Amino acid sequence: MTAKIIDGRAIAQEVRAEWKVRADELKVRGTTPGLAVIIVGDDPASKVYVANKVKACAELGLYSEHIVLSADTSEEALLKKILELNEDPKIHGILVQLPVPKHINSSKVLDAISPEKDVDGFHPMNVGALATGSMRFAPCTPYGVMKLLEKSGVLIEGKHAVVIGRSNIVGKPMALLLLQANATVTICTSKTIDLAKHTRDADILVVATGKAKMISGDMIKPGAAVIDVGMNRMDNGKLCGDVDFDSAKEVAGWITPVPGGVGPMTITMLVANTVQAAEQLSTLKRHL
Numbered sequence: 001m002t003a004k005i006i007d008g009r010a011i012a013q014e015v016r017a018e019w020k021v022r023a024d025e026l027k028v029r030g031t032t033p034g035l036a037v038i039i040v041g042d043d044p045a046s047k048v049y050v051a052n053k054v055k056a057c058a059e060l061g062l063y064s065e066h067i068v069l070s071a072d073t074s075e076e077a078l079l080k081k082i083l084e085l086n087e088d089p090k091i092h093g094i095l096v097q098l099p100v101p102k103h104i105n106s107s108k109v110l111d112a113i114s115p116e117k118d119v120d121g122f123h124p125m126n127v128g129a130l131a132t133g134s135m136r137f138a139p140c141t142p143y144g145v146m147k148l149l150e151k152s153g154v155l156i157e158g159k160h161a162v163v164i165g166r167s168n169i170v171g172k173p174m175a176l177l178l179l180q181a182n183a184t185v186t187i188c189t190s191k192t193i194d195l196a197k198h199t200r201d202a203d204i205l206v207v208a209t210g211k212a213k214m215i216s217g218d219m220i221k222p223g224a225a226v227i228d229v230g231m232n233r234m235d236n237g238k239l240c241g242d243v244d245f246d247s248a249k250e251v252a253g254w255i256t257p258v259p260g261g262v263g264p265m266t267i268t269m270l271v272a273n274t275v276q277a278a279e280q281l282s283t284l285k286r287h288l
């Protein structure tokens with residue numbers, strides 16, 4: 001079997017076009033969705049991620065503010081900036097690029113973002129809402145994975161989904177979204193005994209470990225949908241995923257490449273969440 005390649009770039013374009021229609025409708029009614037992205041320090045990878053987020057906003061005609069703070073910015077100063085943005089009517093989504101420097105408590109920072117503007121979906125209220133099935137904003141990467149599955153025609157209900165990884169950013173919300181879509185969900189971690197036993201039983205396998213090529217074709221159930229979230233930089237400078245693409249594609253039914261799979265969807269869903277935040281805030285304003 002040779003897997004169907006899930007083209008994340010093409011699906012991202014399709015999803016962005018859908019959200020552009022909603023953004024344009026808002027603009028006609030006088031609201032331009034606005035995103036503020038804060039970066040503290042000058043981590044090169046973070047700078048690239050932030051630049052791509054700002055670019056995606058511009059492509060959809062959204063307003064964006066790119067706020068660059070020096071690495072020695074105090075926690076207090078960062079919290080003050082967030083509180084200002086919480087009150088700013090031009091801004092509907094606020095994102096603080098992680099990681100922040102060590103002297104800043106990232107939980108305090110995420111808690112300070114207004115839950116209505118928390119387009120990353122990391123505020124405890126939004127995490128709780130996702131866990132109780134009344135989601136407001138899904139974290140962008142797992143939300144993007146759900147869109148990839150939906151747009152590729154992969155059935156989820158009743159299927160066995162195995163998620164490898166339990167981070168707050170990817171693994172845990174991924175498992176919750178799959179559960180909400182009526183999959184039977186297993187979560188594996190570094191402490192799982194006999195990982196291959198679980199992966200070979202997965203109809204849908206989502207891998208988010210940060211361990212290059214750790215899942216090989218012999219660990220995959222024939223015909224499974226394999227979603228590779230991993231982004232690992234190899235010695236030759238190229239990116240590779242957590243799945244060994246060459247052996248996996250011979251067994252899987254669907255597979256995402258790296259790059260060009262999950263990556264483009266993460267930014268797309270951030271833009272989607274920003275438009276959704278603007279819709280919700282403008283409706284709220286109309287009812288005040």
Ligand code: NDP
Pocket residue numbers: 141164165166167168169170171188189190191192195208209210211214229230231232262263266
């Ligand atoms: P974390 O390091 O926070 O979490 C990794 C998880 O993988 C942990 O739960 C860990 O288990 C588990 N794990 C590690 N090794 C193994 C193993 N051998 N077997 C089973 N489980 C294992 O990473 P993130 O979730 O933040 O990111 C994961 C990957 O996804 C990274 O490569 C990252 O770059 C990428 N990523 C890509 C994005 C995109 O847009 N494409 C966005 C976000 C992340 P334990 O908890 O026991 O330690």
